[in-house]
Amino acid sequence: MTKVDIPRKAVYRLSLYQRCLNHLRTTGGRTVSSEALAKAAGVKSTQLRKDLGYVGQFGTRGLGYDVGTLSDAITEVLGTARLQPVILIGVGNLGSALLGYSGFGKEGFEIIAAFDAFPDKVRLRETKLPIFAMQRLGEIVARHGVKMAILSVPSQVAQSVANVLVEVGIQAILNFSPTVLEVPDSVFVNQVDLAIELENLSYFIR
Amino acid sequence: MTKVDIPRKAVYRLSLYQRCLNHLRTTGGRTVSSEALAKAAGVKSTQLRKDLGYVGQFGTRGLGYDVGTLSDAITEVLGTARLQPVILIGVGNLGSALLGYSGFGKEGFEIIAAFDAFPDKVRLRETKLPIFAMQRLGEIVARHGVKMAILSVPSQVAQSVANVLVEVGIQAILNFSPTVLEVPDSVFVNQVDLAIELENLSYFIR
DNA sequence: AAATGTGAAGTTGTTCACAGCT
DNA sequence: AGCTGTGAACAACTTCACATTT
Numbered sequence: 345m346t347k348v349d350i351p352r353k354a355v356y357r358l359s360l361y362q363r364c365l366n367h368l369r370t371t372g373g374r375t376v377s378s379e380a381l382a383k384a385a386g387v388k389s390t391q392l393r394k395d396l397g398y399v400g401q402f403g404t405r406g407l408g409y410d411v412g413t414l415s416d417a418i419t420e421v422l423g424t425a426r427l428q429p430v431i432l433i434g435v436g437n438l439g440s441a442l443l444g445y446s447g448f449g450k451e452g453f454e455i456i457a458a459f460d461a462f463p464d465k466v467r468l469r470e471t472k473l474p475i476f477a478m479q480r481l482g483e484i485v486a487r488h489g490v491k492m493a494i495l496s497v498p499s500q501v502a503q504s505v506a507n508v509l510v511e512v513g514i515q516a517i518l519n520f521s522p523t524v525l526e527v528p529d530s531v532f533v534n535q536v537d538l539a540i541e542l543e544n545l546s547y548f549i550r
Numbered sequence: 551m552t553k554v555d556i557p558r559k560a561v562y563r564l565s566l567y568q569r570c571l572n573h574l575r576t577t578g579g580r581t582v583s584s585e586a587l588a589k590a591a592g593v594k595s596t597q598l599r600k601d602l603g604y605v606g607q608f609g610t611r612g613l614g615y616d617v618g619t620l621s622d623a624i625t626e627v628l629g630t631a632r633l634q635p636v637i638l639i640g641v642g643n644l645g646s647a648l649l650g651y652s653g654f655g656k657e658g659f660e661i662i663a664a665f666d667a668f669p670d671k672v673r674l675r676e677t678k679l680p681i682f683a684m685q686r687l688g689e690i691v692a693r694h695g696v697k698m699a700i701l702s703v704p705s706q707v708a709q710s711v712a713n714v715l716v717e718v719g720i721q722a723i724l725n726f727s728p729t730v731l732e733v734p735d736s737v738f739v740n741q742v743d744l745a746i747e748l749e750n751l752s753y754f755i756r
Numbered sequence: 757a758a759a760t761g762t763g764a765a766g767t768t769g770t771t772c773a774c775a776g777c778t
Numbered sequence: 779a780g781c782t783g784t785g786a787a788c789a790a791c792t793t794c795a796c797a798t799t800t
Contacts, residue, residue, distance in 0.1 A: 536744070
């Protein structure tokens, strides 16, 4: 299979296109033009076509794309066809909000377990999800074949927790702690840095 | 003043450098080399020097940068010298976590008010912050000179709320709703799309 | 006529290489 | 000698222009 040579940014946008397609699936007609889909995703139509070009050829000239076919094709290359199990570490303020966030499920992810240094202190409003102590991490990751983790621990301990994650075989980390993680090249990290996003905005207003 | 011609990504990294500098301020010595600071920020030293080049010349050859001076210079161009008032719209699961997030304050932002369509239904665990009804938005924005808003409302209403924000004069929106917002060119939007970040990771793990 | 697919041109961002201070 | 500052080379990404298909 010829993977890993779609540009990073294009992959990101493919997710976006898919979300728009799902919308159209219920509301709109059977086909979309690159123009229409691009507008929904907030990009130029020519960029959309270039992005889809990485995936294959799905359009009919003069007509557009079949919504269902295109959506399936994108699902296929993104590898989101099957439900991915995810774990979350750090059930503090932000962590518990993320546990309650319904958006993950919609895109094919399921948080199957949460961990915290002090699992007894955590009191969630409503949840069926068990909060485990860190000691159980290896065991549960192995049992469920978990590859991805969401990290929402205080920044002081982020690196050491990340080390543990790497050790037990986690391959991708979505990091909410404002820390630059050092991990082996084989492990992917996506950083979501809330304060920096705000700071970034503040620069561009005047 | 010669603003707005530092590349977007460079601005982002400048925030990162500053955070590292603040760290060093307490722990490390009086000076840093580009090599050391770059390592802390997880970038190449040559990139760091290029980025600092956009700001000015602060280093001493053969020695490095003075931590305090450099930090001040970055603060200056980022415009984070003074505390920026921010409002938050949508005090749901994620919204209340963001209210409790201490990271914003550390970087010079203060959430001065929160708004919700149903302010009475919101029950925060602990907070001194008043939750206002949407009708009060214009009044409070004007009174405090608020320019920035954090948007964490359900995606179905995100666009209409954004329209209101634009109307009352908000210039920058940090958007957590999984929706592509349409706003005038004069308004800046930074999108934080949690599900897409996960999806993006899932593509890159084999 | 309408819309896709794509090489080529253009733009932006990153890395290199090294001159120039201290 | 050590480390910054920066033009030039390079790489990544975006947009254009247009041939091609239905």
